[in-house]
Amino acid sequence: MIEVRNLSKYYGSRAAVDDITFGVDEGQIVGFLGPNGAGKTTTIRILTCFMPATNGSATVAGHDVLTASMRVRESVGYLPESVPLYPEMRVREYLRFRGKLRGMDRAARESAIQRVVARCWLQDVIGRPIGQLSKGFRQRVGLADALLHNPKVLILDEPTVGLDPRQIRETRSLIQELAADHTVMLSSHILPEVEATCQRIIIIHEGQLVAQGSPEELRAKVTEGTSLIAELKGPVTDVSAEMRKLAGVTDVHAQAIDGWTQVTLTTARDVREDVYKVSQEKSWPLRELRRDIATLEDFFVKIVAGTRV
Amino acid sequence: MRNTMAIMQRELLALFCSPIGYIVIAGFLLINGVIVLWTGVFSPGKAATLRDVFFWMPWVLTVIVPAISMRMISEEYRSGTIESLMTAPLSDFQMVLGKYLAGVIFFAIMLGATLVYLVLMAAYGNPDLGAAFALYLGLFLIGLAFTAYGVFASSLTSNQVVAWILGWVPLLLFACVSYFVVGQVEGWLRALFQQVNVIGRFEAFSRGLVRIDGVVFFIATAALFVFLTVKVVESRRWR
Known part of the structure; x- marks a missing residue:
């Protein structure tokens, strides 16, 4: 549905997006993750034909964003980050205006407005001027506008920014519902958000694509080299020495904590059983044994801190 | 076509839903009224023509017309709504044209309000309707050109x-000041000022002469x- 090849965008000599390549399949919800200023909005603006790329190409729904811009715009529903709306217009007026812009005739327009208003819970505010609406409602008006022409592809730039927790949850479940009929690409700088809604995650940092895959795949990438933490009641040096003997242990770090010895093992395989056996043989009581499973959050933080994976 | 009309309707709605539209119309009619009193065209014995009143009109329009069009594109940039317009399936030309047409319609409505003087004149005198038509046609043509320039100015800034x-300032300098300057200079400058001399061109209309x-x-x-505005809007995408 979306194909991006070697896309770059320079503002002057600064690269906002630097040679990124990715694809999004039909029916997927893809999260576009990166810290602020990573180049998410720039990429999205290129995909929605707001600005041209400096290098590379992109196609959306089979149309090139540069040469078939009108076809792309017809097949994309776009919610810009700032949710720009006309404050003096009423919600119904605005949606009618957007429908006309999309070339819909009166009947198509009215039925589409009914559909999106129901979908985005706008019934109560349909006659109110947009300028009087709260941020949450404005976001929904923007989303309703993006859905008006029933687009194949939905591109949402930070759809939940500035919403309260309840609205965030509502928006998330709405996006998940929408995935049944649309291919969704959403951007965010908040990881749990993307983790909760998306089947695939694309992480970019400083304009470059640093990782992509399903949340599980990305998690697997980080779990390589899992560490195991054990606390045994034994002398620090002895415990440390015994642990080093275990097969698969590559590194041991031991420290004394109020009479107990805490060891952190870097292992290639699961050695929990072996640790238990050692504790049995040496009669060192064992009070803690846990794996330190890396979260996507760690992964993301690592990337943002500058470590390439 | 439908999307050009949509832009036009929205633009008219914005003008009439905000104070700016009414302020502009009120200001225009107030200045007009003052000029009517000042020139005394309704005094007994005067010829039944609005020519003296409308002689000043291009000056007034240099201020009024850019006020109609000033927010048309600049406000889209400021509020970011340009992003949803430029990602909707309409060309930059359709967008600019819709806005321009809205400006022209608004101008025509505003100008139409001054017809009241002509009606009064017809009630108490016997104005030359052909000449009055030429006068209004001249003003409308000035409106066409000034509005296009105003929309262009609006596209240059947020x-x-x-x-x-x-x-306002370039319109005043070129269109009106050139009327006085044209006699003072020689050579190519004179040729230039003769071309852009809006008041000079309008004078022909106000004499009842529709010159091609x-x-x-x-x-x-x-x-x-309009063309230059489209180019400015397009070029903004590349920045």
Whole structure:
């Protein structure tokens, strides 16, 4: 549905997006993750034909964003980050205006407005001027506008920014519902958000694509080299020495904590059983044994801190 | 076509839903009223013509017309709504044209309000309707050209006030000051000022003379600035 090849965008000599390549399949919800200023909005603006790329190409729904811009715009529903709306217009007026812009005739327009208003819970505010609406409602008006022409592809730039927790949850479940009929690409700088809604995650940092895959795949990438933490009641040096003997242990770090010895093992395989056996043989009581499973959050933080994976 | 109309309707709605539209119309009619009193065209014994009143009109319009168009594109940039317009399936030309047409319609409505003087004149005197038609046609043509220039000025900045000044000052300098300057200079400067001399061209209309070079000048100017506006809007994408 979306194909991006070697896309770059320079503002002057600064690269906002630097040679990124990715694809999004039909029916997927893809999260576009990166810290602020990573180049998410720039990429999205290129995909929605707001600005041209400096290098590379992109196609959306089979149309090139540069040469078939009108076809792309017809097949994309776009919610810009700032949710720009006309404050003096009423919600119904605005949606009618957007429908006309999309070339819909009166009947198509009215039925589409009914559909999106129901979908985005706008019934109560349909006659109110947009300028009087709260941020949450404005976001929904923007989303309703993006859905008006029933687009194949939905591109949402930070759809939940500035919403309260309840609205965030509502928006998330709405996006998940929408995935049944649309291919969704959403951007965010908040990881749990993307983790909760998306089947695939694309992480970019400083304009470059640093990782992509399903949340599980990305998690697997980080779990390589899992560490195991054990606390045994034994002398620090002895415990440390015994642990080093275990097969698969590559590194041991031991420290004394109020009479107990805490060891952190870097292992290639699961050695929990072996640790238990050692504790049995040496009669060192064992009070803690846990794996330190890396979260996507760690992964993301690592990337943002500058470590390439 | 439908999307051009949509832009036009929205633009008219914005003008009539905000104070700016009414302020502009009220200001225009107030200045007009003052000029009518000042020139004393309704005094007994005067010829039944609005020519003296409308002689001043191009000056007034240099201020008024950019005020109509000042927010048309600059406000889209400021509020970011340009992003949803430029990602909707309409060309930059359709967008600019819709806005321009809205400005022209608004101008025509505003100008139409001054017909009341003509009606009064017809009630108490016997004005030459042919000459009055030429006068209004001349003003409408000035409106076409000035509005296009105003929309162009609006596309250059994201600040309405700057757009207004960018619209007003060059119009005043070129279109009106050239009327006085044209006799003072020689050579190519004279030729230039003769071309852009809006008041000079309008004088022919106010004498009841519809000159084809005048009609072509105003329409061509309008077309040029609509074209330039489209180019400015397009070029903003590349920055």
